[in-house]
Amino acid sequence: MQQRLDKNPDLLHQHWWRGTLTYILALVIIALLALLSHYLVQSIVDQQESTARVVNIAGRQRMLSQRITLFASELRQTRTEELHGAELASYYDAISTMSTMHYALMNGASSLNIPTPSSNAIKAMFNQPPTNLHQKVTEFLVLAERVVDASLDMSQRNEAYKQLRQAARAEMLQSLDAVVLQFQRESEAAISQLQRYNRLSLGGMLLTLLIEALFIFRPLLLSLYRREQEYHALLADMDEEIAEQIQFQTFNDPLTHLPNRLSILEKIQSYIELAQHNHSQVIVIYIGVDRFKDINDSLGHDQGDLFLVDLGERLANVAESNRGTVARMASDEFAIVLEQDDEKLELVQLMHQLSKSISQPYEHNERVLQVTASLGLAVYANDGEDANTLVMHANHAMRIAKEDGGSCFRFFQPAMTIKMTRRIQLEHELRQALNAEGQLMLFYQPKVSLKTGEIIGVEALIRWRHPEEGMLSPAEFIPIAEDSGLIVELGDWVLVQAMWQLREWQKQDIYLEMAINVSVKQLMRRNISDRLLALAEQMDIEPRYVQIEITESNIMDNMSQIMGQLVDIEKNGFVLAIDDFGTGHSSLARLRDLPFKVLKIDRSFVMNAVTDAKDQQLVAAIVDIGHSLNKTVIAEGVETTEQQKLLQSLGCEEGQGYLYAKPNSAKQLASMLQQRKIALEPR
Template sequence: MQSDSTGIWYFECDVSDIEAHLLNLQSRSVIYPDECEYLIKNLHKLHATSEQNTHGVVPLCHRCVTLIAKDDKVEIVINREQEKIDHVTQLPLRVSLLRQLGIWYEQDPEAITGICLVELDDFSDINDTIGHAAGDLILFEIARRLERYHGSRFKLVRLHGDEFALAVTQLDDAEDIWQVSKWICEQFEPPFMTQKGAVFLTPSIGLSLNINTGEEPVTLLESAYIALNHAKDDPLTKEKLYNPQQEHTLTRQVLLEAQLNQALTEENSLLVWYQPKQDLHNRQINGLEALIRWNHITEGLISPGEFIPLAERTGLICSITDFVVRQVAKDIPKLRMHGFTGKVSINISANDFMRANLVDSLLALLKPYNIDTSDIELEITEGAFISDFDHCILLLTALRDAGFALSIDDFGTGYSSLSYLTRLPVDTIKIDMSFVRELARCEQARQIYKGMIDICKAMHFDVLAEGVDDDAQREALAAIGCDRIQGYLLSKPLPVDKLGDFLNK
């Protein structure tokens, strides 16, 4: 036996003696037992290859053990170097996972194997608030908790960032992967203790099984990533099992993203339509909401419910906001010609709210059209306040000082709190349509809605109800003090040319 400076050992043996040497190898190579089992199990392949090839071949090769047949001799090469380890978590890396999946398949092609791909929700906020050093300690603790998995055949690795993968094989049936996922979630129930206090984390988990994806290790991992993306997008459940339809959806999202980017540069692809708002005291139209529409070149109008979330995930929403502001500035003179004197509201997303130059950007977009900021109302969703409330207060104040009217959209569905409501420098509270649907037929819903309106009115906010579809809802809202409404009862969103006819009525 001989060794070189790389930590690789070489020795030769007769083909007839190979099994004894492999058994000896198995007893000594405690780090890589699966590779040894694999070699012994496939011994007949080595015999067949060595008998048929007199020039030397490499019939079987793994990172730590290589067998090379040379005539009637077999050279066994053992790489004693440790596999690469992540220095933060002390876990193996992605390449180790793919290798292990391949070994499992060679050992038992019929075995059910699955991956649980784990990503931490909002972990970047942890690094930003308590520091990267504390974040690394949390990652280390997560690794220790997940290492306690009780299965006999599993592989745990850190992929990158806040992503971990737990692969398991020899599952009894496909449903077992859900039990593994449930166990992973349970490991996140106890808080993670840091010098700055307890930190609570939740995971999103993408699951994949080889019975759905085939035997290729890379495909199994990629399928888990597809499922993970769907898990992160679902507000109701953070665990998703891969199915081929998800891949179709992801492919469509990739295509739509590219096409949406292109639509921003084309005429007549993105459109701005307007939905009226009515004053319940005099029943006059006193406001319009600008809503983006996408007239796809082959599919026609694509639902905003499909492309707006896509734009928010990819960052295109900021470009869409700029497009809407410019189009509204162009349309306001036309609306004034039809006698409309109210404000036009524009939606500002949480992504927009994080732009450092939001106020200056809006002013610059309006300037070429000589549109005054007093003509514009900005609707901000509650979700924009979650990340940094104090920053939001400063930004809202700056927007109001610049002359914009301000409205809180979808109130009651997200970060609702009386403590923050008292500090917001806004004019209007827009109560979400989910409350309106039960208003006319449910007394309890009516009382809840009335309580919300009373609180808002006591703080001198204007109150608008969205999603009003029939007269019964309108009359119920008027009876409990709501100021304005918006919904299909008045009109669906209309392009500016048809809106003129509506206003003239």
């Protein structure tokens, strides 16, 4: 089978190179023939022009011979003493001109553009009998001078005139005519030769064109035809391949090559139809990787993709061992569908098996990665009667597992749908509240010195007055803002409002610290240090009055990404505080290097410190750690005098809680802030 040119670049290059050389050779041959034809035509034209000049000169010779003969007839009657003057000068001038033209005809003359005769026949006619033109012209010119020779008598001069006239009428003119005739014959022969050559040249060009057509254009046309056929075949192959790719991409994930959401929905529906006849169950397990974004942010999307491929293979092995199918539903989310009659206990074992398989270490490029996942399970027909409902409910269960801390599984419950629906509704309404007037507001809770009772500062706490449900707890809408990304916009709103209120208090000569909670997403998505500095300059506030609070767990989980921002915030003069200290997993070495000046003891420890010896020891340890690192320690959730006295005895500097004041609006706190001090119970 002929090798396809489009599949072999070297063969295609050789084919076109050979065709190009042949085409160039044909063009060269045609050009040479054209140049040669032009040269020959030009030489013949030049020869014709020369012959015309020769004929012209020969005609002038005839005229000069007649003129000389006429002058000689007049001058021979002149007496010897009268042979002078203008007539004689003209006579000699005619003789000289005839002599010059004769030598031009015989030897050529560049001044007259007469070439030297190249023909041997013409050369012989000048010097050899019977023509012997040179001898006859010479004798004629001698006789012409003899006619006017003053040394001769009249009879001798008459005799010379007779000979002159005889030479002019017969011998010389006949020889001159013979030479001209020979020139014309040779010119006609050259024209005939040119005509023959032109016919040969035309034949050569036609032959060259024929060869070119047979050996260049015909193969080229055949090649183009073959390439057209190959192109159509290639298009057909491409159409088939594209159709296969479209079919594959329609029902499969391009990264993991697993079935996609559309494919698994069709699979679930087919399982449901079988289950209706077999009275069996259809089980949908929805899997979401915990904190997958951290993998992409820390290791890069390439490593994240490799992890997803490996995870897909692991899930596929588990699914196949249970006669099921796995699909990739979204970025870090997968689903497994099973058609069987397993009891709940066996499903629990399957969920444990999946969790164990997912949590096994992953190795790529000498990197070891270990992750966990949240799993949600829905069963036909208890949790849904169609594919979309089953997937949605399994997804709801997975979301609840994530909210419960991840690395766990949950079975779908009807209450989950109500909860997820409310989350979606609250997210939508929170977006509207950000642009509405009066729904979002800040409350402020004072921070008190446990030594003097002086109000040192306040913490800004956001509140949402829902138009239908009234005041909503931040514990309900802040997680929604975190998950949806609204926390960045919401946090910026808090910054602006809190610093504006601080400026208003300073205008009333109330100088205190404003503590503002900042989400880690604000630190990771924006250059918040520049934003804080710009707001402080705009509000004319010294940065030392602004305290930025970040929870311990967020700091430790995102240390590498946010450390630069923390350093910049501290360099700009703002105070950094670790919120909810004790609930995270910070080490003393890492705590020592952080640019924080304040530790806030979480309320969960303070609440039971009076009655629980372990919590009391933890609070004492936190206070000691803070003092050893030269940090100010604040206790949250102080609600009783006993708690206050315990904290005072442990050396805690500041307290915050309902014992001193509940969070209130700036207007409601106005009188307390004006007093600037709270009376403390004695120890």
